[in-house]
Amino acid sequence: MKGTQDSRRILITVAYDGTDYHGFARQADDPDTIEGNLDRAISELTGEDTEVIGASRTDSGVHAMGNVAVFDTAGRIPVENFPDAINTKLPADIRVRTARDVPADFHPRHTDTIKTYRYEIDNEHIADPLRARYAMLVGYDLDIEKMNKAAQTLVGEHDFKSFCSVHTQAVTTVREVTDIEVARDNACRECVYITVKGHGFLYNMVRIIAGTLIDVGRGRLAPDDVTDILYAKDRAKNPSPTAEAKGLTLVGIEFTEL
Numbered sequence: 001m002k003g004t005q006d007s008r009r010i011l012i013t014v015a016y017d018g019t020d021y022h023g024f025a026r027q028a029d030d031p032d033t034i035e036g037n038l039d040r041a042i043s044e045l046t047g048e049d050t051e052v053i054g055a056s057r058t059d060s061g062v063h064a065m066g067n068v069a070v071f072d073t074a075g076r077i078p079v080e081n082f083p084d085a086i087n088t089k090l091p092a093d094i095r096v097r098t099a100r101d102v103p104a105d106f107h108p109r110h111t112d113t114i115k116t117y118r119y120e121i122d123n124e125h126i127a128d129p130l131r132a133r134y135a136m137l138v139g140y141d142l143d144i145e146k147m148n149k150a151a152q153t154l155v156g157e158h159d160f161k162s163f164c165s166v167h168t169q170a171v172t173t174v175r176e177v178t179d180i181e182v183a184r185d186n187a188c189r190e191c192v193y194i195t196v197k198g199h200g201f202l203y204n205m206v207r208i209i210a211g212t213l214i215d216v217g218r219g220r221l222a223p224d225d226v227t228d229i230l231y232a233k234d235r236a237k238n239p240s241p242t243a244e245a246k247g248l249t250l251v252g253i254e255f256t257e258l
Contacts, residue, residue: 006074007072007073007074007104008072008073008074008101008104009070009071009072009101009102009103009104009106010070010071010072010073010079010082010099010100010101010102011068011069011070011099011100011101011102011106011108011258012038012052012068012069012070012071012082012083012086012096012097012098012099013066013067013068013096013097013098013099014034014038014054014064014066014067014068014069014094014095014096014097015064015065015066015067015094015095015097016034016063016064016067016093016094016095017063017093017094017133017134018034018058018059018060018061018062018063018064018245019061019063019093019133019246020032020093021033021034021037021060021061022060023057023058023059023060023062024054024056024057024058024062024064024067025054025057026039026051034054034058034064034067034094035051035052035054035069037090037091037094038050038052038069038071038086038090038094038096039051039052040089041086041089041090042071042073042086044089045077045085045086045089046073046074046075046077047075048073048074048075050071050072050073051071052069052070052071053069053070053071053107053108053109054067054068054069054108054109055067055068055069055108055109055113055115055253056068056115056250056253058248058250059204059207059245059248060245061244061245061246062245062246062248062249062250063134063246063248063249063250064249064250065249065250065251065252066097066250066251066252066253067250067253068108068253068255069108070102070106070107070108072104079099079100079101080099082096082099083095083096083097083098083099102258106257106258108253108255111255111256111257112199112255112256112257113199113200113253113254113255113256114178114197114198114199114253114254114256115197115198115199115200115201115250115252115253115254116195116196116197116250116251116252116253116254117195117196117197117201117206117248117249117250117251118193118194118195118196118248118249118251119136119193119194119195119196119206119207119210119243119247119248119249120134120135120136120191120192120193120247120248120249121135121136121137121138121142121191121192121193121194121214121247122135122136122137122138122190122191123138123139123141123142123184123189123190123191123192124137124139124190125139128190131191133246134246134247134249135191135246135247136210136243136244136246136247138192138214138217138218140217140218140219141218142192142214142217142218143216143217143218143219144182144183144184144192144217146216146217146222146223147182147194147213147214147216147217148180148181148182149223150212150213150216150221150223150225150226151180151181151182151194151209151213152180153223153226153227153230154177154180154209154226154230155177155178155179155180156176156177157174157175157176158174158175158176158177158230159173159174159230159233160173160174160175160177160202160205160230161173161233161234161235162229162230162232162233162234162235162237162238163202163205163208163209163212163229163230163235163238164202164203164204164205164208164235165202165203165204165208165235165242166235166236167203168202168203168204169203170202170203173202173233175198175199175200175201175202175205176198176199176200177196177197177198178197178198178199179195179196179197179198180194180195180196180197180209181193181194181195182194182195182213182217183195194209194210194213195251196209204242206248207242207243207244207245207247207248208235208238208240208242208243210243210247210248211240211241211242211243212226212229212238212240213226214240214243215239215240220239220240221239221240
């Protein structure tokens, strides 16, 4: 995406239910992605060829409350009118929530950020059908205290090779996690949330962290085992599964430049 001399760059915050989409990133000949739908909607609105750039390429089935993307336009639509205008051309499960002007050289993937992800667990024997699209059912009792103890091992800058997909194409598997918290909702005792914050994440990293902490909570792993898994730097040495995509939501992205 490259703007012209007369164009401006618009940053939008996007929320979506990812259940029925093949991830955020556009794919050749596959319109069922979040980027593909945004491209189409904005192009229809402005009459321009549009390719948005997203800040986070969430996987198939993953949701978002606050993903972020930018696009260039030479149109004169007031920035505050973009959300309502774009939403008229989007499916009901994708919504632009906010829009703002940003500098022409602003790139959402080339700037320092803090990303917040939340993994939701339905911790009961029989699934709640109203949460079935957004939470992973875990029918075992979970020890939240042990999960939090294990989580603290992962806070800081580490090599997270034991917590990423073997298919990752990242140049380095070193990442910094700034905070992890596991909590049971006081108003919904069956609702357990794993909240992870960091500057960036590897392919499947948050879902593997969630799967590992769930194994700690149900007693399959001890908190100290997570330290050994981290230092092993080998996904094969981590026996925990990748937690289901449907439980993961990108809550928001903070940009230090803005």
